[in-house]
Amino acid sequence: MSTILTTTLIISAITSILAAILTAADRTVGNYGEVKLTINNEKTYTVEGGTSLLSTLRNEKIFIPSACGGKGSCGYCKVVVTEGGGPVLATELPLLTKEEFAKNMRLSCQCKLKQDIKIEIPEELFNVKEYASTVVKMEKVTPTIKYLRFDLGDEEINFRPGQYVQLKAPAYEGNDEEVYRAYSVASSVNDKHAIELLIGYTGGIATTYVHQHLNVGDNVHINGPYGDFYYHEDDNGPIILAGAGTGMAPILSILKYMAENNINRKTIFFFGAKTMSDLFMLEQIKYFEEKLPAFKFIATLSREESPDWNGDRGRVPDSIIKHVENGENYSAYLCGSPAMIDSIIKSLEEKNVPLNKIYYDKF
Structure with missing residues (x-):
């Protein structure tokens, strides 16, 4: 029994020593000290190494978009790393196109500062x-x-x-x-x-x-x-707006801008919802109908069973096919889930809306 106990104590001691050694090694390896962060070859910051580029930039009050909170799943936080970024991680590859990879683009949430690093970001992010x-x-x-x-x-x-x-x-x-x-x-x-x-x-x-x-x-x-999804003022042709749920938000902002600036372009807003209880902001929609004579709102419901609903039934892409005859002069602004936007784009293509005039925000 004493032999077993002694052996157990020895193994436990060895395990503890190894754990201590590994912990110390991790601290030593992980302690990168101060590193220099250079942005656009113009601004240089001395920062603590060991943290992600996204977090470091945020600490310096430089905000990079990151819809997933830095978990490496949204792909929004891309920056160009020209020097010192280390190898691209496997977690980044699914969110980088071949063109982006060739341009040394990285996900700033996955790129850890281990040495002096140089990056490039759009100038507007400084604002x-x-x-x-x-x-x-x-x-x-x-x-x-x-x-x-x-x-x-x-x-x-x-x-x-x-x-x-x-x-x-x-x-x-x-x-x-x-x-x-x-x-x-x-x-x-x-x-x-x-x-x-x-x-x-x-x-x-x-x-x-x-x-x-x-x-x-x-x-x-x-x-x-x-974001690069916004209203384009260099086009005076008719507009298709399309969204569902909270995808109404940016479209409301666009319509407010048009109403406040008396921009009376022919505009059709296709809005998708499940039932009548999912329709909202109808008073604002009514205001736009009064303020913008060429504005039309078309709601389509996918799960409404009540005979009281006299509007469209089904999905937004179906309503576009139904109400748009020829879209060759249209531009389109879409906001919603990736699957919904992809299906809407197919309907717009079918109606000859130019691809270079289809603007969207997938979330």
């Missing part, structure tokens, strides 16, 4: 700011979607209609993780001291925070604006 906002209005507009208005105080935000911001969801009861999530702006570009968002409940960290923990009067950090 992205973080805002300390206050929730001043919150309204449940459907069983699963909330409308929120955030007051920015004395700060002003300048964005293009259609762009998005990132909302910071802090840790809360049942969740110890802090995340950023992307949401399209629904407000007018002239409403510079506030931001309006539409946020649907999905059960994720951020939407649970918004729907179950956030209250009027709470403070929320928001950064932005981001």
Whole structure:
């Protein structure tokens, strides 16, 4: 018995020593000290090594879009790494095209700073700011979607209609993780001291925070604006707008811009929902119909069984086929899930809408 006990103690001691050695080695290897981060060959920062490029940039108040909160699943946080990035990780490859790989593009959330590094980012990202906002209005507009208005105080935000911001969801009861999530702006570009968002409940960290923990009067950090999906003013032809659920948000911003600037282009807004209870913002839609004589709203419901519904039934792509005769002079703005947008694009192609005039935001 004593021999067994002695052997057990020896094995335990050896295991503890090995664990200590491995821990010390990890700390030594992982301690990269200070490294230099050079951006666009113009600005150089001395930063602590060992963290992700995304986190480091955020600490320097340079905000790179990241809809997944840095988990390597959205592909939004791409930057060009010209020097010092190390090998591309397997987690990055599925989200990089061959062209992006050839241009040394990386996911900043997956690229860890281990040595001096040089990167290139779009100049407009230097204009992205973080805002300390206050929730001043919150309204449940459907069983699963909330409308929120955030007051920015004395700060002003300048964005293009259609762009998005990132909302910071802090840790809360049942969740110890802090995340950023992307949401399209629904407000007018002239409403510079506030931001309006539409946020649907999905059960994720951020939407649970918004729907179950956030209250009027709470403070929320928001950064932005981001995105290359926005209204193009260099085109005077007719427009197709299409979205579903919270995909209405950027389209509302575009319509507000058109109404405020008396842009009376022929415009058809195709909106998809499941049932009549999922239709919302109808008062604003009515305002656009009064303000913009060439504007038409077409809602289509995929699961409505009531005979009281006299509108379209089915999906948005079907309504486009039904109502658009020839789209060769149209431009289109789409916002929704990847599958929905892909199917809408097929319908638009069938109606001869030029591919270079189809703008979309997949989320």
